[in-house]
Amino acid sequence: MKRKKPVPTVKRLLMYLHALENFVEEGKEYISSREIAQILEITDTQVRKDLAFFGNIGKRGKGYSVNAMIKKIKKDFGLTKGVNVIIVGIGNLGTALLASDLLRKRKFKIVAGFDSDMRKVCKDCCGIGIHPDSEITTIVKDTGVKIAILTTPGEVAQEVSEKLYNAGIKGILNFTPVKLNLPSDCVIHNVDFTVELEFLKYFIE
Amino acid sequence: MKRKKPVPTVKRLLMYLHALENFVEEGKEYISSREIAQILEITDTQVRKDLAFFGNIGKRGKGYSVNAMIKKIKKDFGLTKGVNVIIVGIGNLGTALLASDLLRKRKFKIVAGFDSDMRKVCKDCCGIGIHPDSEITTIVKDTGVKIAILTTPGEVAQEVSEKLYNAGIKGILNFTPVKLNLPSDCVIHNVDFTVELEFLKYFIE
Numbered sequence: 001m002k003r004k005k006p007v008p009t010v011k012r013l014l015m016y017l018h019a020l021e022n023f024v025e026e027g028k029e030y031i032s033s034r035e036i037a038q039i040l041e042i043t044d045t046q047v048r049k050d051l052a053f054f055g056n057i058g059k060r061g062k063g064y065s066v067n068a069m070i071k072k073i074k075k076d077f078g079l080t081k082g083v084n085v086i087i088v089g090i091g092n093l094g095t096a097l098l099a100s101d102l103l104r105k106r107k108f109k110i111v112a113g114f115d116s117d118m119r120k121v122c123k124d125c126c127g128i129g130i131h132p133d134s135e136i137t138t139i140v141k142d143t144g145v146k147i148a149i150l151t152t153p154g155e156v157a158q159e160v161s162e163k164l165y166n167a168g169i170k171g172i173l174n175f176t177p178v179k180l181n182l183p184s185d186c187v188i189h190n191v192d193f194t195v196e197l198e199f200l201k202y203f204i205e
Numbered sequence: 206m207k208r209k210k211p212v213p214t215v216k217r218l219l220m221y222l223h224a225l226e227n228f229v230e231e232g233k234e235y236i237s238s239r240e241i242a243q244i245l246e247i248t249d250t251q252v253r254k255d256l257a258f259f260g261n262i263g264k265r266g267k268g269y270s271v272n273a274m275i276k277k278i279k280k281d282f283g284l285t286k287g288v289n290v291i292i293v294g295i296g297n298l299g300t301a302l303l304a305s306d307l308l309r310k311r312k313f314k315i316v317a318g319f320d321s322d323m324r325k326v327c328k329d330c331c332g333i334g335i336h337p338d339s340e341i342t343t344i345v346k347d348t349g350v351k352i353a354i355l356t357t358p359g360e361v362a363q364e365v366s367e368k369l370y371n372a373g374i375k376g377i378l379n380f381t382p383v384k385l386n387l388p389s390d391c392v393i394h395n396v397d398f399t400v401e402l403e404f405l406k407y408f409i410e
Binding site: 010014097200 | 284
């Protein structure tokens with residue numbers, strides 16, 4: 001296993017990646033650390049320090065090549081190939097994620113959906129098969145998928161996450177409000193909308 | 206208007222707030238900068254620097270009072286009272302947000318939902334009235350609500366956001382993939398699930 005960068009650095013690099021992708025859409029070929037810094041409201045020293053990790057890819061007076069930088073970050077993050085994921089819990093949120101264009105655009109492929117409600121099972125939702133929870137183990141093993149998006153009700157979140165872990169899932173994007181308790185070789189990342197609202201609230205006043 | 210702290214500081218302070226709230230649930234009264242730093246994977250120097258802003262509230266050898274710190278951050282962020290919000294676009298994602306316990310727990314009160322689909326209108330969803338888009342202006346003005354959560358399809362996002370702005374909305378939490386173009390006195394914060402997945406992907410390998 002390669003040594004991982006610290007969490008805040010990883011978050012900044014992903015912010016750079018998406019800012020750079022916006023620049024591509026605007027037709028820009030080169031970008032300065034200052035321009036990146038301004039958009040993300042951080043210092044240009046920080047940007048230069050982070051990007052120095054990828055070697056000497058900036059050109060004096062011209063800045064960084066947008067495409068070269070995107071390629072380097074994507075390669076480092078293993079985002080050049082598609083990434084398989086499953087969604088567990090096909091309620092409103094799960095259904096919204098199944099329909100997400102953005103997931104496809106960013107090369108996340110939903111290989112299966114799961115639900116305990118038999119009425120949702122076996123239906124095709126946006127071209128993705130929905131299976132009963134009892135098939136989690138088989139399908140995770142067969143497809144070798146490592147990432148699960150958890151959108152079940154909170155009450156069953158811990159139980160379902162244990163099933164996912166035992167089947168071979170190594171990372172869970174947890175949309176439930178429950179703090180999952182799993183062995184440390186499973187990475188859990190909690191998503192909390194309310195933080196984004198609190199953030200917004202602060203800046204409108 | 207008071208001078209705003211920089212974006213990364215605000216994000217860290219909100220992370221501290223939620224970490225502190227978890228400590229309360231665990232029954233902890235005092236916490237060291239090192240404990241906060243470890244959980245959030247940042248340096249304790251950074252934590253001490255950020256918290257110094259709130260004055261000398263740490264006790265030598267004991268650490269920070271968890272409750273005092275929560276109170277100070279909440280006060281500074283205007284989060285002691287409830288905050289009114291509206292949700293525009295009652296599809297799957299909008300419905301999931303209407304049902305969210307977390308919003309209520311963090312004192313965000315959804316005062317109304319809006320949709321252009323007349324079949325969704327006037328129904329009560331989780332006790333919240335759903336109105337036609339044509340009533341946005343009146344209801345925003347009458348309630349004085351300043352924050353909107355935008356969960357419409359991308360195709361109408363710009364048009365709807367202009368209506369929200371003209372009605373008096375000052376901040377939009379944008380769940381659509383569209384880059385909204387509004388005057389700079391409206392704060393737009395874009396939510397992108399895929400960043401969280403990319404983050405997770407990096408750490409599971």
